[in-house]
Each structure stands twice: as structure tokens, then as C-alpha cells.
Amino acid sequence: MSAAEHLTQAIDVGCTRDDHDHIAMHRAEVLAEAADFLTEIGTPITGERSEHERGLMYGAERLRLLADPSKAARMTEATDALNALPPKHDVPAGEVRFTGHPATPLSGWHYTELAPDYYGHVFMQIGGWLPEGWPIEDTPAGTARMDYAHLHGRAVPRGMNVQVSTKGYGGPRRFIKIQWRKDGAA
Incomplete structure (x- = not known):
């Protein structure tokens, strides 16, 4: 059972609607913070990127979209955009x-x-x-x-x-x- 299923089951067993809303808000905050972290160690989604940077940016965008499930269709667009970026030449140390x-x-x-x-x-x-x-x-x-x-x-x-x-x-x-x-x- 996934963490989301465990959470849903816990909510169904005894949490009130207010608890459910609070948990959903907390989940969105955690996902947004994780996306910020990935963005912080990556760079903006423009220009040429290395595979590592593309992976970081994909993960950040995915977490942002997961924080708001109504935006799931944008996830496909973001994936396509990131995959379309040409690989970046290595930056000298x-x-x-x-x-x-x-x-x-x-x-x-x-x-x-x-x-x-x-x-x-x-x-x-x-x-x-x-x-x-x-x-x-x-x-x-x-x-x-x-x-x-x-x-x-x-x-x-x-x-x-x-x-x-x-x-x-x-x-x-x-x-x-x-x-x-x-x-x-x-």
C-alpha cells in the first residue's frame, strides 16, 4: 500500500474534514518545498542543460504539479519541454x-x-x-x-x-x- 493509500485510509477511519484539509495543505507544502530544493540545486529551465540538470528540473516541476492535482495535464507538457532541451556541454570546473x-x-x-x-x-x-x-x-x-x-x-x-x-x-x-x-x- 502506498503512502497516499495509507493516508486515505487514516482519513477514512476517523479524521474529520478539517483534518483532511489540513493534511492536504501540509502535503502541498512539503511537495512545494521539495520542488524549491530541486530548483535551488538546479538552474532555470532555459538554454542547454546537462542530463543531471534536466533530471533536477523535471523532478521540481513534477513535485509542483503533484502539489496541485488539477494541473496534472501540465506535467506531460513539462516533461516534453524538458526532454526537448539539447544536452549541455560540460562547464569547466x-x-x-x-x-x-x-x-x-x-x-x-x-x-x-x-x-x-x-x-x-x-x-x-x-x-x-x-x-x-x-x-x-x-x-x-x-x-x-x-x-x-x-x-x-x-x-x-x-x-x-x-x-x-x-x-x-x-x-x-x-x-x-x-x-x-x-x-x-x-
Whole structure:
């Protein structure tokens, strides 16, 4: 029996309509958060994409559509659109250096301008994969000074304070996010 069938059975046995609505809202929120996560480690659905990125974007769109079953027909359209994208050429590895840490190689990186936050501040973000087995102590966490970031074809500001976070997603590699305010304010 699937999780959805277990949930339906639990609702049928004793949950009220209000409980059912609450559970449905929670399910939609969880699916939306999962879709946001996949979008965060992928990139927008435009241009050429690697198989990995296409898979992430397909998963994100699928989760968004599952959060609202009335949009199931769009799932087929999204799948067709993603499959129509040509494969992306591999992006040369990048490198980031933080004060007091060795140069950090990045693969599968992206350099993105994020949407304005609640206060209208625009942030820039570098995201990418650390090498397998990269020592966690060689990567800062929280606020750090980024000396430079060498990303093929991108001009990235140098010598600024940034916010750094890393996260493992069940594999041997970790994903790093580096963010800063676009206007340079701390």
C-alpha cells in the first residue's frame, strides 16, 4: 500500500474534514518545498542543460504539479519541454578561495542573481559541487571572506564578505552555496 493509500485510509477511519484539509495543505507544502530544493540545486529551465540538470528540473516541476492535482495535464507538457532541451556541454570546473582556506574546486557550478527578498535586497549566488571526499574543515561556514572566484566566462567580485553553507544530499559529495548582497552591503 502506498503512502497516499495509507493516508486515505487514516482519513477514512476517523479524521474529520478539517483534518483532511489540513493534511492536504501540509502535503502541498512539503511537495512545494521539495520542488524549491530541486530548483535551488538546479538552474532555470532555459538554454542547454546537462542530463543531471534536466533530471533536477523535471523532478521540481513534477513535485509542483503533484502539489496541485488539477494541473496534472501540465506535467506531460513539462516533461516534453524538458526532454526537448539539447544536452549541455560540460562547464569547466571553477575555483573559489576563502581567506584562511585552500582554493576550493567547484564542479557543476552556477552563478545566479536571486529574486529580491522581502526587503527588496537582491543577492547573488554561486552554487556548485565540492569534490568527493573534500574535507569539511577546508570549507568555511557562515560569514567568510571570499578572496576570489574563478568561474569560466563570469566576472565575479573579489575580496568581499559572503555567506557560505554546505549540505550533503545522501551522496559522497556536498553542495556549496555562496551568497552576497548585489549592492555590496554587508
